[in-house]
Amino acid sequence: MNILELRQVTLAKEGKTLLDDFSMEVWEGHVHAIIGPNGAGKSTLANTIMGLSGYRDIAGDILFQGSSIKALGVDERARLGLTLVFQEPARFEGLGVAEFILAGAKDKSGRTLDRALEMVGLEPATYKARAVDKTLSGGERKRIELASIQAMKPRLVLMDEPDSGVDIDSIPYIYEIIRELKREGSTILLITHSPEVLRQADHAFLLCGGRLVDKGPMDTMFDYFNGKCVPCRHVGVPDKAEAVCEDGANV
Amino acid sequence: MSEELSQEEKNGLIAELLASINEHKYGPDIAHIEIHGNQVLGTHLVEGLEVSSRSLDQGVEVFIRVREGAVLKNPVHFCFGIIPEDGLQKIVSHTVIERGASARFLAHCTFPNAVKVLHVMDAELEIGEGARLSYLERHVHGPEGGVTIVPKTRVTLAEAARFSTEFELVKGAAGRIELDYEAVCGKDSVVDMKTRIFGRGADEIHVREAAMLRGEGSVGVLTSHIALKDRASAVIDSEIVADAPYARGHVDCKEIVQGEARARAVPIVQVNDHRAHVTHEAAIGSVDSKQLETLLSRGLTEDAATELIIAGLLR
Numbered sequence: 254m255n256i257l258e259l260r261q262v263t264l265a266k267e268g269k270t271l272l273d274d275f276s277m278e279v280w281e282g283h284v285h286a287i288i289g290p291n292g293a294g295k296s297t298l299a300n301t302i303m304g305l306s307g308y309r310d311i312a313g314d315i316l317f318q319g320s321s322i323k324a325l326g327v328d329e330r331a332r333l334g335l336t337l338v339f340q341e342p343a344r345f346e347g348l349g350v351a352e353f354i355l356a357g358a359k360d361k362s363g364r365t366l367d368r369a370l371e372m373v374g375l376e377p378a379t380y381k382a383r384a385v386d387k388t389l390s391g392g393e394r395k396r397i398e399l400a401s402i403q404a405m406k407p408r409l410v411l412m413d414e415p416d417s418g419v420d421i422d423s424i425p426y427i428y429e430i431i432r433e434l435k436r437e438g439s440t441i442l443l444i445t446h447s448p449e450v451l452r453q454a455d456h457a458f459l460l461c462g463g464r465l466v467d468k469g470p471m472d473t474m475f476d477y478f479n480g481k482c483v484p485c486r487h488v489g490v491p492d493k494a495e496a497v498c499e500d501g502a503n504v
Numbered sequence: 505m506s507e508e509l510s511q512e513e514k515n516g517l518i519a520e521l522l523a524s525i526n527e528h529k530y531g532p533d534i535a536h537i538e539i540h541g542n543q544v545l546g547t548h549l550v551e552g553l554e555v556s557s558r559s560l561d562q563g564v565e566v567f568i569r570v571r572e573g574a575v576l577k578n579p580v581h582f583c584f585g586i587i588p589e590d591g592l593q594k595i596v597s598h599t600v601i602e603r604g605a606s607a608r609f610l611a612h613c614t615f616p617n618a619v620k621v622l623h624v625m626d627a628e629l630e631i632g633e634g635a636r637l638s639y640l641e642r643h644v645h646g647p648e649g650g651v652t653i654v655p656k657t658r659v660t661l662a663e664a665a666r667f668s669t670e671f672e673l674v675k676g677a678a679g680r681i682e683l684d685y686e687a688v689c690g691k692d693s694v695v696d697m698k699t700r701i702f703g704r705g706a707d708e709i710h711v712r713e714a715a716m717l718r719g720e721g722s723v724g725v726l727t728s729h730i731a732l733k734d735r736a737s738a739v740i741d742s743e744i745v746a747d748a749p750y751a752r753g754h755v756d757c758k759e760i761v762q763g764e765a766r767a768r769a770v771p772i773v774q775v776n777d778h779r780a781h782v783t784h785e786a787a788i789g790s791v792d793s794k795q796l797e798t799l800l801s802r803g804l805t806e807d808a809a810t811e812l813i814i815a816g817l818l819r
C-alpha cells in the first residue's frame with residue numbers, strides 16, 4: 254500500500270531542470286532512503302513533496318494517501334500528516350523548547366513533551382527552560398527537531414540528512430527516533446549521504462541529476478557507496494551517458 | 505489633578521493602578537512607590553533604600569538612593585500611571601546606587617484608559633563602583649493608542665559597575681514612543697540595554713540606545729527587538745562608541761515588519777582604539793521564511809505560526 258506517490262514530477266528553476274520526470278512510490282510503514290551525490294536533487298525532492306515556497310510550480314502530480322496534494326499549502330499538507338525535518342533546522346529567537354515541541358503535537362500534555370525529550374536523550378527539566386535559538390549546539394538543535402516530530406506523530410516524515418551537523422553522541426538518538434517512529438506506524442523517507450543511515454532503511458532510491466537512476470532493497474544498494482558506478486545522465490550534460498559513484502565522480 | 509486627595513481617594517487610585525498591572529497587595533518586605541499624575545500616593549521602603557520626592561506642576565521629582573553596600577533582596581516596585589483618559593505626567597528622577605550596593609527596580613507604567621496622555625520620564629542614574637542595578641520598565645497601555653511616552657535616561661557607570669535595563673511595551677497600543685537611553689561606561693563596567701516593543705495601528709516608535717565605552721575593558725550590549733504591523737513605523741538608532749582598550753560592544757537589532765508597517769535601523773559602531781572590538785547584527789523584514797515553514801510543516805496555520813515567532817522575538 255503506498256502512502257505517497259510521485260507521478261512524473263518535473264521542476265525547473267532558472268532554466269535548469271532540478272527534478273526530471275521523477276516517479277516513485279513510498280510504502281506505508283516502511284523506511285525508505287534517498288541516496289545520491291551532492292547536488293543530485295535530494296533536498297529539492299523533499300522540499301517539493303512538502304510544498305515549500307519556490308518548489309510548488311511542478312509538472313506531474315504528488316499523491317498522498319491516494320489524493321493529489323499538489324494544490325495544497327505546506328500547513329495543509331502537514332495537517333494531513335506529512336512533515337519535513339530540515340537538513341539545517343531553523344533557529345528561532347526566544348521561542349521555548351516546550352512551546353516548539355508541542356506546537357505541532359495533537360496531545361499537548363506535559364507527558365508528550367517529557368517523553369519526546371527523553372526519546373532524544375535530553376533531560377526534560379533542563380531543556381524545557383531553554384529556547385530554540387542559537388545557544389543550542391547543532392546536535393541539540395537536531396535532537397529537538399526530532400523530538401518535535403516524535404510529538405507530532407506524522408504519517409510520513411521526510412528527513413533531510415538527519416545525521417549532518419550532528420555530534421557523535423547525538424547519532425544513536427537519531428537512529429532510535431527513526432526506529433521509534435516506525436514502531437508507532439509512521440512512514441519515513443530518509444535523505445542521506447551516509448551508509449550508516451542507509452542501514453536504517455528497508456529500501457533505497459538512487460537519485461542523480463534530478464532523475465531516479467536505481468532502486469531496490471537496502472542491501473542491494475550499497476554498491477553505490479562501494480564505488481561501483483551506476484549509469485547516470487547528469488543534468489547539464491543531457492546527451493551524454495555518465496555514471497555516478499559515492500563521491501559523485503563521473504566515470 | 506493637583507488638589508490634595510483624601511486618603512480614601514488615594515487608596516482608590518492605588519487599587520486601580522495595581523489592578524491595571526495585575527498586581528495584588530505587596531508584602532511588608534517589598535518596597536513600593538505609587539505615583540499617580542503629580543501625586544505620590546504611597547511609599548513603602550526597606551532597609552538600605554531612601555526615596556524622597558516633591559510634586560511638580562505636572563509631575564513628580566524623585567530622589568532615590570541605595571546606600572553603600574546595601575543589597576536589596578526583592579525588586580523595588582514603582583508604579584507610575586494616569587487612570588483618566590487624558591493628562592500629563594512628568595517624572596524627573598535622580599538615582600544613586602552607592603558603591604557595592606545592588607538593587608532591582610521594576611517600573612510599571614500604566615495608562616489603561618489613555619486617549620490623550622503624555623508621559624515624560626527624565627532619569628539620571630549613577631551606578632557606583634562595583635554596584636549593580638537592573639531596571640525593568642514595563643508599560644501597560646489601553647487599546648486606544650492615545651499615549652505619547654518620552655523616556656530619557658542618562659546613566660553613568662563607575663568602575664566595575666553593572667547596569668541592565670529592559671523596556672517592554674508589548675500589551676496595548678504603543679502610541680508614540682520617543683525613547684532615548686544613553687550610558688557612559690567606566691573601567692570594566694557592563695551595560696546591557698534591551699528594548700521590546702510591539703507596534704500596531706498608527707504607532708510611531710523611535711528608539712535610541714547608546715553606550716559610550718570610555719573605560720578600559722568596559723562592555724556594552726544593545727538589543728532592540730521590535731515587531732510592527734498595520735501602519736506602525738519605527739526608527740531604531742543604536743550607537744556604540746568604544747574609546748578604550750579592550751572595550752567590547754555588540755548591537756543586536758531585529759525587527760519583524762508586517763502589513764504596511766515600516767522600519768529603519770541605523771546602527772552606529774565606532775572604535776577609537778585598535779584594541780577595542782564592536783560588532784552588530786541587524787535583520788529587518790517579514791517573518792523569517794525558514795522559521796515560518798518549519799512551523800507550517802508541523803501543521804500550524806500561517807497566522808498561528810507568525811504569532812508564535814513574534815511572541816518569541818518579544819520575549
Ligand SMILES: Nc1ncnc2c1ncn2[C@@H]1O[C@H](COP(=O)(O)OP(=O)(O)O)[C@@H](O)[C@H]1O
Nearest residue numbers: 266267271290291292293294295296297298307
Ligand atoms: N531554489 C533553487 N533555485 C535554483 N537552483 C536550486 C534551488 N535549490 C536547489 N537548486 C539546485 O538544484 C540542484 C540540486 O540541489 P539539492 O537538491 O540541494 O541537492 P542535494 O540535496 O542532493 O545535495 C543543485 O544544483 C542546486 O544548486
Ligand SMILES: [Mg+2]
Nearest residue numbers: 295296297340
Ligand atoms: Mg541536500
